[in-house]
Amino acid sequence: MLDVRDISFSYSGKPAVSSVSFKLEAGKHLALLGESGSGKSTLLKLLYGIYDLDSGSISFDETSILGPKFNLIAGDDRFRYLAQDFGLMPFSTAAENVGSFLSNINITKKRDRIEELLDLVDMTDFAQVKPKNLSGGQQQRIALAKALASEPKLMLLDEPFSQIDSFRSKNLKRRLFHYFREKDIACIVATHEGDDALAFADEILILKDGQTLQKGIPKHIFQNPETIYVASLFGEAMQIPMRHFNAESRGEVIVYAHQLRISQSGLRAIVRSSYFHGDHYTIEASYTDGILWFRNSVPIMNGQGVFLSLMK
Known part of the structure; x- marks a missing residue:
C-alpha cells in the first residue's frame, strides 16, 4: 500500500505541492486531475523519489520513499515512472527499448515478454523501428510498454496518452487498464482529461495550485462538485x-x-x-x-x- 502523509514541496520558496495526503491500495487506480500547473507532475516526481520533500512522508508497503539526499539513483524498483519526455533510447529499436529492463538469462522468455507488450500497445509491426523514426504517439506507446516490462507494483503515469490519436487512445486505455487490473498493478495517472478519470479511476484527487480541492470516488465527485473549478474539469x-x-x-x-x-x-x-x-x-x-x-x-x-x- 502507498501511504502519502501531509507532503509539501517548494521550488525556490514557491509552494508546488501543499499538505497532500492519500492512500492507495494494491491494484487500485488513482487519477490526479487538474489544469496545467496544478502540481500533478511535481507530485508524481515526489512519489518516485526524484525530489526531496520539504515535509511529510511517503511509504510503500511500510518502506519509506526518499529523495536524492538519501539515494544515489532516484526511484524504487517496485515502481515505474513514465514522464512526458518518454526516456527512450533513440538509436535502439522499439523492441530493444521495451526489453531494456529485462534479464538476458532466458532469451526466449524475454522475447515472448517483448512481443506480449508490443501487442498490448498495438506496436508489433514497429518492433524493429527506432524511436527517432516513430511519431510522438508511437513513441508514447513504446514508452508505456517499456514501463510495464518488469511488472511493477505501481505505475506513475504523467499524461500517458497526450500524443496518441483520439481514435486509437480510447481502445488503448481500455486495454491498458484492463491489463493493470488483471495483473493487480496499482496506478496513479496525472491527467487533465475528466472523462479518463471518470472511466478508469477508483478514486480521483483534484489538484489546484498544489493543493487538494476534493478527493473521492468518481461518481460522487462528478455529482457533487464542491467548486466550479472541479465541475469544469468534467465539461x-x-x-x-x-x-x-x-x-x-x-x-x-x-x-x-x-x-x-x-x-x-x-x-x-x-x-x-x-x-x-x-x-x-x-x-x-x-x-x-x-x-x-x-x-x-x-x-x-x-x-x-x-x-x-x-x-x-
Whole structure:
C-alpha cells in the first residue's frame, strides 16, 4: 500500500505541492486531475523519489520513499515512472527499448515478454523501428510498454496518452487498464482529461495550485462538485443563482450543461450559437448574469429566447 502523509514541496520558496495526503491500495487506480500547473507532475516526481520533500512522508508497503539526499539513483524498483519526455533510447529499436529492463538469462522468455507488450500497445509491426523514426504517439506507446516490462507494483503515469490519436487512445486505455487490473498493478495517472478519470479511476484527487480541492470516488465527485473549478474539469459547467429557477431560493448552484432543459418557464436566456457534437447540440446562450450552455437535440436560431429548467 502507498501511504502519502501531509507532503509539501517548494521550488525556490514557491509552494508546488501543499499538505497532500492519500492512500492507495494494491491494484487500485488513482487519477490526479487538474489544469496545467496544478502540481500533478511535481507530485508524481515526489512519489518516485526524484525530489526531496520539504515535509511529510511517503511509504510503500511500510518502506519509506526518499529523495536524492538519501539515494544515489532516484526511484524504487517496485515502481515505474513514465514522464512526458518518454526516456527512450533513440538509436535502439522499439523492441530493444521495451526489453531494456529485462534479464538476458532466458532469451526466449524475454522475447515472448517483448512481443506480449508490443501487442498490448498495438506496436508489433514497429518492433524493429527506432524511436527517432516513430511519431510522438508511437513513441508514447513504446514508452508505456517499456514501463510495464518488469511488472511493477505501481505505475506513475504523467499524461500517458497526450500524443496518441483520439481514435486509437480510447481502445488503448481500455486495454491498458484492463491489463493493470488483471495483473493487480496499482496506478496513479496525472491527467487533465475528466472523462479518463471518470472511466478508469477508483478514486480521483483534484489538484489546484498544489493543493487538494476534493478527493473521492468518481461518481460522487462528478455529482457533487464542491467548486466550479472541479465541475469544469468534467465539461461545460456554470455557477447560476438559484433565483433564476425559483424566486424564493437564495445562493448559487453548480450546473452541468446536460442538466438544463428547455421548458415553459424558468431561467430566461437568449441563444447565441449552436455547436454540433454528433448525438446532440451544445447551445450557447446569454442571460442576465452571464453566459451558459445547455444541450438540445436540434440547433436553435441565434437570437431566439428560451426558458430553461434545472434537471437534477
